[in-house]
Amino acid sequence: MSLLNTLIPSRRGAMTKDDGEAHPVSRPLFEIDETDAGYGVTVYLPGVAKDGLEITDEGDELRITGRRASKMPGGLTALHRESSDADYELVLTHDSTVDTGKIGAELKDGILRLALAKAESAKPRKISVS
Amino acid sequence: MRLIHYTNPQALSVAPSAGLGGRLQLGDIEDQIDWLFGSALTGFAGAGRGGQFPVDIFEDKDNTYVRAELPGVNRDAIGVEMVEGSLFIQASRKERTGDAESSVSFNRLVGIPDDVQADKVTAAYENGILTVTLPKKEEAKPKKITVSVS
Numbered sequence: 199m200s201l202l203n204t205l206i207p208s209r210r211g212a213m214t215k216d217d218g219e220a221h222p223v224s225r226p227l228f229e230i231d232e233t234d235a236g237y238g239v240t241v242y243l244p245g246v247a248k249d250g251l252e253i254t255d256e257g258d259e260l261r262i263t264g265r266r267a268s269k270m271p272g273g274l275t276a277l278h279r280e281s282s283d284a285d286y287e288l289v290l291t292h293d294s295t296v297d298t299g300k301i302g303a304e305l306k307d308g309i310l311r312l313a314l315a316k317a318e319s320a321k322p323r324k325i326s327v328s
Numbered sequence: 329m330r331l332i333h334y335t336n337p338q339a340l341s342v343a344p345s346a347g348l349g350g351r352l353q354l355g356d357i358e359d360q361i362d363w364l365f366g367s368a369l370t371g372f373a374g375a376g377r378g379g380q381f382p383v384d385i386f387e388d389k390d391n392t393y394v395r396a397e398l399p400g401v402n403r404d405a406i407g408v409e410m411v412e413g414s415l416f417i418q419a420s421r422k423e424r425t426g427d428a429e430s431s432v433s434f435n436r437l438v439g440i441p442d443d444v445q446a447d448k449v450t451a452a453y454e455n456g457i458l459t460v461t462l463p464k465k466e467e468a469k470p471k472k473i474t475v476s477v478s
Binding site for chain 1: 382383384385386387388392393395397398399400401453454455456457
């Protein structure tokens with residue numbers, strides 16, 4: 199599968215923020231769609247608003263961090279919990295198959311859609327036979 | 329003693345969710361088995377694949393809050409109905425895979441305490457999370473009773 203060779207998510211445990219404490223993170227669920235021109239990544243981030251979302255591209259790693267804006271304030275008793283309060287973190291590795299200058303992102307209703315254009319070298323090329 | 333039952337949506341635990349003295353049951357045993365089957369076959373119990381989504385229940389002294397994680401559903405397609413003792417949540421989301429467009433629908437029946445003012449229930453949908461606020465009946469709120477001892 200060509201997809202495995204290109205975008206490979208890596209596993210992380212807890213991440214340490216600036217205050218030195220370890221914050222638990224959970225990996226959000228996501229889907230990747232590949233077309234000839236690029237990749238579409240859909241990441242499910244319920245509870246994350248635009249100001250809690252951070253997307254950074256470092257080297258060949260695309261890192262998506264989301265802080266939940268809807269943590270329940272104190273004073274509330276939990277009767278039944280199925281979701282967790284952990285922040286989301288997703289790291290996708292690509293080896294220069296993605297043109298990082300052209301990444302489009304849209305966050306709506308807790309779903310982040312990324313449009314990643316393939317780098318020129320990764321696009322299928324027709325070779326003509328003389 | 330208060331019992332808070334935590335469920336890890338990504339683990340396949342066989343333990344049934346605990347009721348609080350019969351007050352709160354998250355569906356009956358059939359619903360729980362359906363949920364286990366759903367999460368076993370799809371492997372994504374939390375995302376909403378196969379019609380399942382995580383639900384939290386909180387309370388303070390005035391209200392009970394039911395919170396459901398429903399990213400990307402159409403606002404007009406969200407339905408919240410209250411039947412005696414339960415809240416029925418349904419929602420649907422349009423998905424586009426390539427050129428085809430399909431619709432995924434979610435629904436879930438959640439047990440809620442009986443002491444709810446049915447006509448004052450409100451719901452809000454923000455950032456993919458639906459929060460239903462159920463105000464408690466006056467007589468259900470904790471009240472201070474002063475006792476004078478002669």
